[in-house]
Amino acid sequence: xxxxxxxxxxxxxxxxxxxxxxxxxxxxxxxxxxxxxxxxxxxxxxxxxxxxxxxxxxxxxxxxxxxxxxxxxxxxxxxxxxxxxxxxxxxxxxxxxxxxxxxxxxxxxxxxxxxxxxxxxxxxxxxxxxxxxxxxxxxxxxxxxxxxxxxxxxxxxxxxxxxxxxxxxxxxxxxxxxxxxxxxxxxxxxxxxxxxxxxxxxxxxxxxxxxxxxxxxxxxxxxxxxxxxxxxxxxxxxxxxx
Amino acid sequence: xxxxxxxxxxxxxxxxxxxxxxxxxxxxxxxxxxxxxxxxxxxxxxxxxxxxxxxxxxxxxxxxxxxxxxxxxxxxxxxxxxxxxxxxxxxxxxxxxxxxxxxxxxxxxxxxxxxxxxxxxxxxxxxxxxxxxxxxxxxxxxxxxxxxxxxxxxxxxxxxxxxxxxxxxxxxxxxxxxxxxxxxxxxxxxxxxxxxxxxxxxxxxxxxxxxxxxxxxxxxxxxxxxxxxxxxxxxxxxxxxxxxxxxxxxxxxxxxxxxxxxxxxxxxxxxxxxxxxxxxxxxxxxxxxxxxxxxxxxxxxxxxxxxxxxxxxxxxxxxxxxxxxxxxxxxxxxxxxxxxxxxxxxxxxxxxxxxxxxxxxxxxxxxxxxxxxxxxxxxxxxxxxxxxxxxxxxxxxxxxxxxxxxxxxxxxxxxxxxxxxxxx
Numbered sequence: 001x002x003x004x005x006x007x008x009x010x011x012x013x014x015x016x017x018x019x020x021x022x023x024x025x026x027x028x029x030x031x032x033x034x035x036x037x038x039x040x041x042x043x044x045x046x047x048x049x050x051x052x053x054x055x056x057x058x059x060x061x062x063x064x065x066x067x068x069x070x071x072x073x074x075x076x077x078x079x080x081x082x083x084x085x086x087x088x089x090x091x092x093x094x095x096x097x098x099x100x101x102x103x104x105x106x107x108x109x110x111x112x113x114x115x116x117x118x119x120x121x122x123x124x125x126x127x128x129x130x131x132x133x134x135x136x137x138x139x140x141x142x143x144x145x146x147x148x149x150x151x152x153x154x155x156x157x158x159x160x161x162x163x164x165x166x167x168x169x170x171x172x173x174x175x176x177x178x179x180x181x182x183x184x185x186x187x188x189x190x191x192x193x194x195x196x197x198x199x200x201x202x203x204x205x206x207x208x209x210x211x212x213x214x215x216x217x218x219x220x221x222x223x224x225x226x227x228x229x230x231x232x233x234x235x236x237x238x239x240x241x242x
Numbered sequence: 243x244x245x246x247x248x249x250x251x252x253x254x255x256x257x258x259x260x261x262x263x264x265x266x267x268x269x270x271x272x273x274x275x276x277x278x279x280x281x282x283x284x285x286x287x288x289x290x291x292x293x294x295x296x297x298x299x300x301x302x303x304x305x306x307x308x309x310x311x312x313x314x315x316x317x318x319x320x321x322x323x324x325x326x327x328x329x330x331x332x333x334x335x336x337x338x339x340x341x342x343x344x345x346x347x348x349x350x351x352x353x354x355x356x357x358x359x360x361x362x363x364x365x366x367x368x369x370x371x372x373x374x375x376x377x378x379x380x381x382x383x384x385x386x387x388x389x390x391x392x393x394x395x396x397x398x399x400x401x402x403x404x405x406x407x408x409x410x411x412x413x414x415x416x417x418x419x420x421x422x423x424x425x426x427x428x429x430x431x432x433x434x435x436x437x438x439x440x441x442x443x444x445x446x447x448x449x450x451x452x453x454x455x456x457x458x459x460x461x462x463x464x465x466x467x468x469x470x471x472x473x474x475x476x477x478x479x480x481x482x483x484x485x486x487x488x489x490x491x492x493x494x495x496x497x498x499x500x501x502x503x504x505x506x507x508x509x510x511x512x513x514x515x516x517x518x519x520x521x522x523x524x525x526x527x528x529x530x531x532x533x534x535x536x537x538x539x540x541x542x543x544x545x546x547x548x549x550x551x552x553x554x555x556x557x558x559x560x561x562x563x564x565x566x567x568x569x570x571x572x573x574x575x576x577x578x579x580x581x582x583x584x585x586x587x588x589x590x591x592x593x594x595x596x597x598x599x600x601x602x603x604x605x606x607x608x609x610x611x612x613x614x615x616x617x618x619x620x621x622x623x624x625x626x627x628x629x630x631x632x633x634x635x636x637x638x639x640x641x642x643x644x645x646x647x648x649x650x651x652x653x654x655x656x657x658x659x660x661x662x663x664x665x666x
Binding site: 001002005006009010012013032033034036037038039040041042043044045046047048049050051052053054056071076078079080081082083084085086087088091092122123125126129130132133134136137140153155156157158161162168169 | 285286289290292293296297301302303304305307308311312317318321322323324368371372374375376377378379380381382383386387390442445446449450452453454456457458459460461462463464468469471472473475476477478479480481485487488489491494537538539540
């Protein structure tokens with residue numbers, strides 16, 4: 001029992017570029033099923049490593065005539081229901097895995113093993129499956145032509161916020177996260193090549209000032225934690241809304 | 243010498259381990275936690291009912307099939323987290339299941355047939371949370387853990403319908419319950435089960451905070467102190483606007499640092515009596531802040547409730563029973579045996595209760611007697627060792643005296659140094 005309490009969060013921290021620490025992994029494999037069944041396979045990374053921006057879902061439907069954003073305090077009450085919708089939006093974002101380029105199979109070799117490619121494909125399939133399910137849910141509520149886009153609500157730095165008297169709901173702080181295929185270069189290693197928020201749409205909060213707004217990056221977490229299972233998922237996202 | 247001291251150290255360690263895990267404990271703290279956990283579980287299920295089809299069923303945000311695929315290995319690693327809820331497509335059946343879940347949880351909260359409704363409420367909660375993958379957060383974790391540790395304890399022994407039923411069945415303590423009834427309607431007494439559950443939840447909380455703190459320490463913002471700012475500036479979390487803190491960097495950076503260090507060291511400073519109060523006060527402050535300002539009232543309340551596991555059941559008992567609890571502790575202080583007897587009163591006259599539960603008390607006495615005999619034997623062994631050692635020392639002393647007398651040893655001789663004496 002004590003191992004079931006301690007090992008899952010330890011395994012979450014004992015994970016690096018080469019994967020999970022073998023010693024921890026060996027121990028974890030012994031208690032993993034119990035931990036998963038009893039919902040103890042958690043990482044406990046509340047607002048950690050750093051509090052990050054929120055992620056939302058923008059759903060357009062009825063040929064673009066209806067736009068809904070999830071979560072929405074006006075639509076979801078009590079707060080617990082709102083929070084569950086908020087976590088769904090974070091879950092979709094955490095699950096995001098960019099599509100692979102068509103010529104990706106050419107890369108199989110020393111730099112990209114077939115297993116890695118399979119993992120990437122599975123991650124994309126997982127994301128598409130979740131996205132499709134969400135679209136179907138909205139369609140079941142009577143909407144048609146539903147399209148879902150992920151949004152990131154960026155956080156202002158306190159200096160800029162107090163100096164410029166900014167609003168947290170300034171529309172420039174909401175950045176659309178496009179779903180674009182990963183490039184071959186990106187696939188071969190550099191995180192920078194992963195699709196970033198659309199630079200044109202990502203207007204700085206203070207256009208007159210070139211000082212960048214320090215925004216915690218997408219690896220940061222909110223109040224949610226990461227489960228071991230989710231950390232094993234093939235996508236690049238480290239977050240987990242569950 | 244080394245082996246002896248190691249043996250003694252090992253024995254004391256085993257003793258401490260036994261005391262930590264297996265000292266019988268009153269149920270009062272767990273009974274309070276049962277009410278808090280049950281109420282939170284019930285609230286969570288009721289809120290889910292207000293938008294049921296959005297979360298469970300074939301038209302949910304994560305529909306049945308997707309939910310099953312996310313667990314069965316089709317879309318990643320297979321997990322043992324299983325729920326029958328993704329197998330059921332019929333909305334009526336799902337609703338009936340949810341109504342049962344609500345009723346069972348309400349019974350658990352009220353302490354009605356707690357021995358049955360407790361494990362059932364926990365099982366139904368597991369089924370719900372595995373199905374709700376994607377919409378879960380910290381609340382679901384802590385409330386499920388509390389339920390898990392509670393359900394195998396006699397937490398329905400006080401502040402419950404069970405305790406009232408027990409009083410009625412025993413004619414207010416005149417009769418004795420046995421067999422299934424005694425198990426179903428547990429007496430208000432100290433149990434090892436209550437202690438084990440308490441210790442497990444205490445350790446689990448320590449682990450949660452330790453790894454929560456370590457995860458924070460891996461970031462940058464908890465170190466430069468801006469983490470609290472970025473938390474209060476998150477509009478989606480915000481329930482009360484605290485962004486005025488942006489004008490007071492010294493305040494929010496201090497809050498960030500305190501939070502991180504408090505989390506990391508919680509596992510150490512919660513145990514000594516000296517620091518327990520301040521540690522719990524910080525827990526109330528941190529989680530109260532999350533509840534009031536960061537839109538997670540449910541999570542905040544539940545975490546504060548879980549921290550209550552460090553509150554002594556005897557303290558709660560004194561509040562509940564007043565003088566009667568004082569009498570119990572008085573008895574307990576008279577004899578080690580009596581510590582396992584004190585908790586058997588459920589109110590009313592203590593003397594009136596004694597005959598009714600005599601059998602049970604006799605069993606407790608026997609168990610306590612065995613414990614004392616074990617302790618006595620251990621002390622006797624230690625005493626014998628001490629006597630042996632004293633005798634050895636006396637013999638050495640006599641030898642030295644003799645040598646000094648016959649002149650084979652002089653007063654400044656190095657043999658008289660302590661280390662030589664030890665060797666001899």
